[in-house]
Amino acid sequence: MWRAIASNALTFFIVVLVVISGLLAWGRAEYSGPGPLVDAACVKVDRGASLSSVSRVLETSGVISDARVFRIGADYSGAGAGLKFGSYLVPAGASMVDVLGIITEGGQSTCGREVNFRIGVNSADVILRELDAATGRYLEVVKFDPAVDVAPQTYLDAVADADLRYRVTLAEGVTSWQVVDVLRRADFMDGEIAAVPAEGSLAPDSYEVTRGGDRAALIGAMEERQVRVLAEEWAERAPDLPYASPEEALIMASIVEKETGIAEERRQVASVFVNRLRKGMRLQTDPTVIYGVTNGEGVLGRGLRQSELRRETPYNTYVIPALPPTPIANPGRLSIEAALNPDDTPFIFFVADGTGGHAFAVTLEDHNANVVKWRAIEAQQGQNAVTGVQGN
Structure with missing residues (x-):
């Protein structure tokens, strides 16, 4: 009799072990396997929310398959206490492990x-x-x-x-x-x-x-x-540039920034100014003159007057034969990169071409022809300012 009882008890114990093992395997699969979320979704963690309440919200919204498994896994990993309030983007199919990482390690919110x-x-x-x-x-x-x-x-x-x-x-x-x-x-x-x-x-x-x-x-x-x-771009600069310091390169970058908003043109525009510096020519660029008028305090809102183009100021590059003393704006990385790695071109002139870009030239004759074309476009548009490097 006792032998039969012992045998039944052993059988029951084995069955219990098998069930527990199955449950553990199922739990691990649920916890680390792909989740039920079909499409990416925003998950909000309220300030002061408990792991239990967050687990229920995640299950109700279809982000996880089982709140209990999520809570047990979070507690076991020790990450459950690290909930950070905010709204987070959870990708489709995210596992419970992934979701836990997003809402405890995400830092700044990524959704909402x-x-x-x-x-x-x-x-x-x-x-x-x-x-x-x-x-x-x-x-x-x-x-x-x-x-x-x-x-x-x-x-x-x-x-x-x-x-x-x-x-x-x-x-x-x-x-x-x-x-x-x-x-x-x-x-x-x-x-x-x-x-x-x-x-x-x-x-x-x-x-x-x-x-x-x-x-x-x-x-x-x-x-x-x-x-x-500036330090990163200066370290990667082209050789033999006419700058005595990174600060001078920053000045050039600010001029390039104000002369063109077309990314593909920045290196060409920079090449014109670099060529002019190398030849000892004046830069003759309107944005520096404008900065001398406004001191950077707002937008001029009109064309430059002839008196302003003739007036000698530290920023009037129609008069001074060098870079202005400071930048004229805050240039972005692309303009700094262009100033430090300009295209290798023979150009020393450019003028607006009516498309938002510029027409470049090597000779004054070609440049004047480009200016005539721009003047015709300008007359049609009712404008009165030439954009680019002049030939006087």
Whole structure:
């Protein structure tokens, strides 16, 4: 009898072990295998949310197959206590391991709504946009100019969300004065900017910031990035350039930045100015003269007057036979790269060609012919400014 009882007990124990082993194998497969999510989705983790509540939300929304398995796996790995509030993009088929990593190691949110405060040459825009999880692209919700427009109610409602993300995007060619002037109107940032940074010292780029972030700290980050960009590009510069220092290259880059907005032209434009420096010729470029008139404080908004083209200032390259003393804007990496690795061309002239680009020339005769063509286009457009290097 006892032998039969022992045999049954052993059989039962073996069955239990098999069941437990099966459950463990199933749990491991569920935890590390592909998840049920068919399309990418945004997952929101509320501030202060528990692992248990997050697990239930993930299961209900179809991101994971089983909340208990997710919770057990998170507890076992020790990562369950590291939840970070925010909205996160979870790709299709993400395993529980992947999902746990996204919501505990993701740092900044990667999904949901975002305010992009864009500082441009002519204006600043506040853009509220939302990530479309299916396409991975941001869709514009509302856009306005904080200098002239009243903030729309949609924007005001959005900024009440603690999960809303913020970034500041600095366009190429903006002056340091413009950056400071616009940042002082950024209502989601705090702190004072003591002084306008040196011209050219801010790197055009997109910077993620936090609500209540310090304006001066953001300026510092822009300066640090520009120092790094200039150092990297200077180390890769072409030989025998007519620059005595990286600072002179930065001045040239700012001129290139203001002369063309076409990326493919930057190296050609740089080659014209480098050729002129090598020949001892004046640069004769309007953007430097304009900077001498405005000091970088806003946009001129009109054509240059003949008196301004003749007036001797440190920035009037129709008069001075050298680079101006400072940059005339904050150039981006592509313009810095162009200034330090210009195309090898014989060109010493260029003028607008009516397409947004420029016509380049080696001889004054060819250049004057290009100017005549541009003047005809200009007359049709009702403009009165020549863009490019002149032949006088």
